[in-house]
Amino acid sequence: MSRRTNRPAASFRPAGARLVAAAFTGAVALVALTGCAGMEYREAICSGGEYPVLSVGGTGSACVPDKEQPPAGFARYPEGKVPQQVDDKWDVYWNTHTVDEDGNTIDAPDAG
CATH class of the missing domain: 1.20.5 (Single alpha-helices involved in coiled-coils or other helix-helix interfaces)
Known part of the structure; x- marks a missing residue:
């Protein structure tokens, strides 16, 4: 067995x-x-269907639906200088720059 x-x-x-x-x-x-x-992984500045806008005279920003105009006090970023992702070249640049009421790029007053 x-x-x-x-x-x-x-x-x-x-x-x-x-x-x-x-x-x-x-x-x-x-x-x-x-x-x-x-x-x-790089975080997008805005969600799909939105675009970023810059605070006139400051370093604030917001996201606006594609079919809407920027709200009062905000403007579109200058062409070719639009941040796409958090901490990309233009996101960092706009921490110390802004646009005035005429759309001219200036040093941000609060860039300290």
Whole structure:
């Protein structure tokens, strides 16, 4: 009479399955160690269907629905100088600059 040993199911996996599992584990470790380099998330200034506007004479801003004009006290950013993402080139620039009532770019009075 032969004795049968109960082995865990994992010992019966084909060699290919073990290689796939090892490769997957390695890929997960690589992503964890590199912090998903190259997959940087940047927050948009406004949501879809909106555009950013700048406070006239100050550094405040707001988002306005695409089909509406800027509210009183706000103006559209000058063409080519519209911030798209938080801390992008133009978002940083407009922290120390603004527009006057004539639409001229000036140093912001509160840029201190």
